[in-house]
Amino acid sequence: MTNVNLTDNTLARFLLTGTMSTIHIYDSYIADNSNGDLTSSLIYFSGSDLVIDGVHLELLNVKNANGSVISMNHGNLVLQHTTVSESISNYGAIFLANTTADILNCTFSGNSAFSGAGAIYAIKGSVISIEQSTFRINAANFLMTDQQSNSVSTKLMFGSGGCFILQNSVLVSKNTLYYDNQATRCGGVAFLQGTSVATFTNNIFQSNNAYYGAGAICYSKSSLGCLIDNSNTFSENYATYGNIYATGPTTLVLTINDVDGSSNVTHLHPYTPFLATASLLDAYNQVVTVLPNPIGINITLLSPNNSQIEQYQVTNTLQGLMQVSISVANSNVTNEYVTFAVTTSSGFSISQDFYFTNCDPGYHPLSNITPTCVVCNPNTYGWDGQSCMSCTTGDYPTQVICPGSNQIIARTGWWIYPNSTPPDIYECDPDICLTGSCRPTQTGILCSVCEPGYRKVKLYCEECTSFNYYILAGMISAVGYGSTQLFVLSTRYMRAHL
DSSP states (O other): OBSOEEESOEESSOSEEEESOEEEEESOEEESOEEOOSSOOSEEEESOEEEEESOEEESOEEOSSSOOSEEEESSEEEEESOEEESOEESSOSEEEESOEEEEESOEEESOEESSBOSSEEEETTOEEEEESOEEESOEEOOOOOHHHHTTGGGGTTTTBOSSEEEESOEEEEESOEEESOEESSSOSSEEEETTOEEEEESOEEESOEEEEEEOSSEEESSTTTEEEOTTSEEESOEEEEOSSEEESOOEEEEEEEOTTSOSBOSOBOTTOOEEEEEEEEOTTSOBOOSOSSOEEEEEEEEOTTSOEEEEEEEEEESSSEEEEEEOOOOGGGTTEEEEEEEEETTSOEEEEEEEEOOOOTTEEESOSSOOOEEEOOTTEEOSSSSOOEESSSTTHHHHEEEEETTEEEEOTTEEEOTTOSSOOEEEOOTTTEETTEEOTTEESGGGOEEOTTEEEETTEEEEOOOOOHHHHHHHHHHHHHHHHHHHHHHHHHHHHTO
């Protein structure tokens, strides 16, 4: 067929069809035809060889459920110097089943598919070779309803593959431009299922998008699917994750970071906050930030005897990561390993042990990145080896002085109960409770006890009066001797005068 011009036709069935045939279509123009049949395509061949050269296929609207502009089953297709543009179909402008297709110097532009594969849908071992062609502004525009979203896990391809969907098929693309193709879900250019492999060499990829999914260029089940080397050129491609390629989740990892999220942690300390992040990664070690189905993620901290310390969880999330700030307020974990057990409702699990250590009193951990302990600064006070209390907030500035480390000094009029942690501070008589000490000769609770050799006189302790027991004994002896002599003298006098 040469120089065929078919426009503005509404067909009940096929425009062109054949079985076990060899068909050549050259230098023709087919445009603005629509097909109302529910099972057919505009051009359909089975077991045939079809060559299309120099043909313009434009503004073709295939309304039926399974039709395409060109559909080939168990055959060979050669497409060269041909333009396929502005077609609307359900599964690709071209549908291939067990077919070999060679595409050279062709343009696919502005084609869209309601379900997936804006340009080409290939299944059952089809092999596609593309060279020196252009794919631009093709789209897979499927939008889920609330009812359809419940089964989206089994229909991930809906809205995927801006240019291609491959099911157990092979694609080889060389020296081709891919510009501004888009998928509402995964694979801005190509979406691969089963054992499919897509190899891209020396192509240009610019402004391709998977707006609400993964893989701006290619999405596959494993890293063996999308083979894209450094000979390709990339510019301004975008996806929720994987601006070049992506897969679904393959592994679960747990990372522990400092509170600013900047560094991996090697040591943990009680009462010192840290960030725990559970992430699902794809085959390219990219975080799976959007999932086909909501899942639950759970992080549980277990003591050495397997009892639960803390638990954190998120439910019904479409993000493949969970990040929580944790501070283990339990000094019993000091010098112990704590198990972090992470599970997802989708079947992934991981378990890691982390060691908790303390610092000496008056010191605190520099961070959870290193075991380094640093002294508490002036105007702070540390007693537990975990943190430093500020002495500049609340009533503390009027009650205590904090030189730093584990030193705390009561101001005049205040008293600190010995060895209390945190410090118990009481108000007392400023004439007795002086800065950093009690009034001389006084000690004990609220400085109310006298030291030995002192006695309480009202509120204060005064020195006891000195007393010489030898002088007292001498005085008693002298008085006794004098009394005896007086008695003797008196007796003698009376005898002398009687």
